[in-house]
Amino acid sequence: MTSYYKNLQTRELTSDDSNYFDTGCKYSASCLNCPLPICVYDDPDFFKNLIKKNRNKNIFQDYERGMSVKDLSLKYEVSIRTIQRALKFSKSSELHLDDKNISQKIYKKFNYSSNS
Numbered sequence: 001m002t003s004y005y006k007n008l009q010t011r012e013l014t015s016d017d018s019n020y021f022d023t024g025c026k027y028s029a030s031c032l033n034c035p036l037p038i039c040v041y042d043d044p045d046f047f048k049n050l051i052k053k054n055r056n057k058n059i060f061q062d063y064e065r066g067m068s069v070k071d072l073s074l075k076y077e078v079s080i081r082t083i084q085r086a087l088k089f090s091k092s093s094e095l096h097l098d099d100k101n102i103s104q105k106i107y108k109k110f111n112y113s114s115n116s
Contacts, residue, residue, distance in 0.1 A: 025040050025041070026040075027040060027047075055076060055086070056086040056089065056090055057090065058076075059072055059076060059083060059086045059087065059090070060086065060087060060090035060091075062075070063087055069083050069084065069087075
């Protein structure tokens with residue numbers, strides 16, 4: 001079995017001699033103590049979506065407290081359409097159907113005319 005590290009000296013593999021500086025990111029001061037499940041630099045889209053979901057959740061909560069769409073757009077510095085989109089998706093994800101509603105929806109979907 002051939003070692004892939006055969007050209008490296010033993011001292012190069014020790015952490016004491018490495019040039020790694022744990023500077024962290026805007027979410028954590030230290031990479032080694034970071035509470036996030038995935039590194040920001042490994043998957044930036046994950047964090048964009050996470051931030052967007054949190055923003056949308058906050059938008060929905062503020063809307064439920066009585067804020068208008070215009071006030072929400074000013075508060076979150078986004079367009080009115082973005083607020084409407086966030087509310088639409090938040091409402092659809094909050095919708096819980098009981099067995100009666102599910103069976104009614106299935107019945108409507110497959111209800112055929114008796115004249116056929």
